Amino acid sequence: MPTAIMADIQRQRNEDAREAVLHAIRGEVRAAFSRIEDLRTPEKNQSFTGEVARAWLGLHSSVRERTGIVVLTNRVRGK
Numbered sequence: 001m002p003t004a005i006m007a008d009i010q011r012q013r014n015e016d017a018r019e020a021v022l023h024a025i026r027g028e029v030r031a032a033f034s035r036i037e038d039l040r041t042p043e044k045n046q047s048f049t050g051e052v053a054r055a056w057l058g059l060h061s062s063v064r065e066r067t068g069i070v071v072l073t074n075r076v077r078g079k
Contacts, residue, residue: 017068036070 012018016035023032033039043051052069059067 020070 009018009021012021020032020035056064
């Protein structure tokens with residue numbers, strides 16, 4: 001069966017984002033997080049998607065244009 005291997009990071013456009021993804025792929029979680037400029041995590045009693053949406057919407061529109069949201073699984077993204 002033919003196999004394709006993706007060797008390039010396509011979605012991340014800046015060097016820090018690409019490096020964060022590469023660290024994450026290798027399982028280097030601390031190194032990945034160290035490449036992310038403003039890391040926010042909701043408290044345990046907060047709705048993850050609700051808190052992320054509120055934080056993003058609270059940003060100025062010019063900041064939202066250059067702000068990404070990263071989740072680890074499709075299940076979380078789909079909530």
